Amino acid sequence: MTTASPNLAVMIAAARKAGRRLVRDFGEVENLQVSVKGAGDFVSNADRKAEETIRAELEHARPAYGWLGEETGAAAASDGMNRWIVDPLDGTTNFLHGLPHWAISIGLERKGEIVAGVVYDPIKDEMFTAEKGAGAWMNDRRLRVSGRRDMSEMIFATGVPFMNSPHLPRTLKDLAHLMPRCAGVRRWGAAALDLAYVAAGRYDGYWERNLNPWDVAAGVLLVREAGGFVHDIDDEARDPVAGRAIVAANAEVYATFRDLLRIG
Known part of the structure; x- marks a missing residue:
C-alpha cells in the first residue's frame, strides 16, 4: 500500500496489538468466561479486553479524539472534530463457536465523515485499510470492487436476524426477491468483513438492516475507496454509518440490487 498517514499507522498498530491477544484467546475459546448481553448477542472477556x-x-x-465503542459507549472529542468508531470483535458469535471468521474494525470520523478505516482479520493476517482519496488496500494489494455485470454470476452477503428479531420477516422477503436472480447469498456473521470482501471483489454486494455505526464505519470507506457504491437502503441522502440499514455493490449492479431490496 501507499505510505500510511500517521493516523492510519496508529489504527493499524492498535488493531495488530489487539489481534495478537484475540488470536491467543481464540485458541482457548472453551475456557473463556461468557456473559449474555442479549438474545443471541454474546460478549466475552476477550471482546472487552480487545476494546480496552x-x-x-x-x-x-x-x-x-472522541470515542464510540461497542462495549464502552461514547465519549466526546475535546478537539470537537475527530472520533474513533470501534468494534473490537466483529463476529463474536463466530469467535465463541470456534469459527475462524471475525475481525477488528476501527473507523476515524472527522466532522461527521469517515476519513480512515481499518478492518483486520488476525486469523488470516488480512489487513484491509482505506483513507479518503487514497484508495483501499488489503496488505500490499490495491482493492477494486468486482466488475461483474450479470447478476446470475454474482454472490451477495447479508446478516440474517436470529431468534425472535422483528427484522427477520423483512430479510426473508429480501432473500425471496434476490435469490432467484443471483448465484448465491452468504451469511458469514461479520458485517465488517462482509464490507471488506465487497471492496476486495470477493462479494458483489452486501446488505443488512438494524446495524450500528461500529459495524460499518470502516467498511463503508473501504467500499467507496475501492470504487463501489454504499448507501442507506431506503434513503440515499441518509448517512449509512449513522443510519441502520446499508446496501453496497459495484456500479454495474447497484441500482438493480437496491431496487430489489426496496420491494415491499
Missing part, C-alpha cells in the same frame, strides 16, 4: 487495548493505544496517540 484498542482504546488505550488510540487515546495515548490522540488524546483529544
